[in-house]
Amino acid sequence: xxxxxxxxxxxxxxxxxxxxxxxxxxxxxxxxxxxxxxxxxxxxxxxxxxxxxxxxxxxxxxxxxxxxxxxxxxxxxxxxxxxxxxxxxxxxxxxxxxxxxxxxxxxxxxxxxxxxxxxxxxxxxxxxxxxxxxxxxxxxxxxxxxxxxxxxxxxxxxxxxxxxxxxxxxxxxxxxxxxxxxxxxxxxxxxxxxxxxxxxxxxxxxxxxxxxxxxxxxxxxxxxxxxxxxxxxxxxxxxxxxxxxxxxxxxxxxxxxxxxxxxx
Numbered sequence: 190x191x192x193x194x195x196x197x198x199x200x201x202x203x204x205x206x207x208x209x210x211x212x213x214x215x216x217x218x219x220x221x222x223x224x225x226x227x228x229x230x231x232x233x234x235x236x237x238x239x240x241x242x243x244x245x246x247x248x249x250x251x252x253x254x255x256x257x258x259x260x261x262x263x264x265x266x267x268x269x270x271x272x273x274x275x276x277x278x279x280x281x282x283x284x285x286x287x288x289x290x291x292x293x294x295x296x297x298x299x300x301x302x303x304x305x306x307x308x309x310x311x312x313x314x315x316x317x318x319x320x321x322x323x324x325x326x327x328x329x330x331x332x333x334x335x336x337x338x339x340x341x342x343x344x345x346x347x348x349x350x351x352x353x354x355x356x357x358x359x360x361x362x363x364x365x366x367x368x369x370x371x372x373x374x375x376x377x378x379x380x381x382x383x384x385x386x387x388x389x390x391x392x393x394x395x396x397x398x399x400x401x402x403x404x405x406x407x408x409x410x411x412x413x414x415x416x417x418x419x420x421x422x423x424x425x426x427x428x429x430x431x432x433x434x435x436x437x438x439x440x441x442x443x444x445x446x447x448x449x450x451x452x453x
Contacts, residue, residue, distance in 0.1 A: 222246045222249075223242050223243075223245055223246040223249060224239060224242045224243065224246065226275070227388070228273075228275065228298060228299040228387070229242070231299035231300075231386065231387065232273050232299055232301065233245060233273065233301065233327070233342065233345055233346065233349070234345075235345055235348075236341060236344075236345055237339065237341050237342060237345065238341075241339045241341055241342065244335055244338060244339055245335055245339065245342060247335070248327065248328065248331035248332055248334070248335050249273075249325050249326065249327055250270075250325070250326035250327070250328065251326075252275060252323055252324065252325055252326075253272075253323070253324050253325075253326055254321065254322065254323050254324070255277075255318045255321070255322050255324065256318065256321055257318055257319065257320050257321050257322075258317065258318065259317065259318050260315060260316065260317045260318075261279070261302070261316040261317070261318065261324075262303075262312050262315065262316055263312070263315045264283060264284065264312055264313060264314050264315045265311055265312065266311065266312050267310060267311055267312075268303060268306035268307065268310050268311060268312060268329060269328065269329060270303065270326045270327060270328050270329060271301055271302070271303040271304060271326075271327045271329060271332065272301070272302050272303055272324040272325065272326055272327065273299075273300075273301050273324065273325040273327060274296055274297060274298050274299065274300050274301075274302060274322065274323075274324060275298060275323040275324060275325055276298055276321075276322060276323040277297075277298065277318060277319075277320050277321060277322025277323060277324075278295065278296070278297050278318070278319040278320050278322065278397035278398075279295070279296040279297075279302060279316050279317065279318055279319060279322060280292060280294070280295055280296075280316070280317050280318075280319050280398060280402060281293050281294040281295075281296065281302075281314040281315070281316050282314060282315055282317070282405075283313070283314050283315070284315075290405065291405065292398075292402055292405045292406040293314055293360075293406070294314075294356075294360075294406075295319075295397070295398060295406070296316075297383060297387075297397075298387060299386075299387055301327075301349055302316060302324075304349070304350060304353060305353075307329075319397045319398055319402075320397055363375055363376075363407070364407070364408045367446075368448075369407075369409050369413055369417060370417055370420070370421075370445060371445060371446055371448060372407045372408070372409065373407065373409075373414065373417050373418070373421070374421070374426075374442045374443075374445040374446045375446045376403070376406075376407060377427070377434065377436060377442060378439070378442055378443065378446060380394060380396075381394070381436055381439065391436070391439075392435060392436045392437075392439070393433070393434070393435045393436075394433075394434060395432050395433050395434070396432045396433075396434055397432075400414045400415055400418075421442075424441075425437055425438060426438045426441050426442055426445070427442075
């Protein structure tokens with residue numbers, strides 16, 4: 190049984206203080222199965238027949254919930270289960286050798302978390318919930334048995350893993366070639382696309398992460414993130430109210446993102 194613990198995810202240490210370890214909460218009552226899930230086209234069932242989806246659903250455990258600030262797993266934990274994010278937002282981070290936190294990814298509904306551990310059998314990062322999150326557990330051993338009977342499921346898993354690789358390459362390009370203003374514009378446009386893909390507004394959404402977490406991910410200081418958000422707002426490209434963001438001029442943001450990288 191996987192557990193979740195609450196910690197301050199930004200404490201600069203790789204030693205997690207002792208905390209109560211509550212069990213993942215079962216919230217599966219009346220929850221729709223894979224066949225009726227609105228995220229079906231983004232998750233493992235994508236491209237499968239109804240019969241194949243039913244076989245997949247048989248290996249998916251009862252839906253679980255983690256509360257905001259709770260850790261799903263820690264770096265170094267053994268891999269037993271993948272999780273499909275049904276509702277909510279997660280953050281993956283690592284502890285560097287000098288004890289600093291490095292945010293490496295944000296995950297939202299429709300994504301599969303835990304695949305980074307398939308190669309070694311152990312998680313390479315720590316995952317914490319940025320808001321109350323519901324997850325569909327997929328025990329790896331059960332998934333492997335179903336893939337033997339459903340070749341299409343294996344192909345879909347490969348597609349998801351390929352998407353993970355492309356996403357990491359994009360992140361490297363983001364940090365390595367873009368100026369600060371471009372990084373922020375690119376991040377907002379990426380969120381816009383992901384929300385639209387899930388049936389939400391492409392122009393209005395809430396940033397689930399703090400500005401400090403966003404800056405950490407983008408390789409920017411907190412003050413720089415705040416300054417750039419204010420600058421984009423003054424230029425009429427966005428409107429910011431606390432964590433709520435409205436994209437007012439997406440074409441202009443795309444032009445900003447596409448500018449040739451210049452020396453800061």
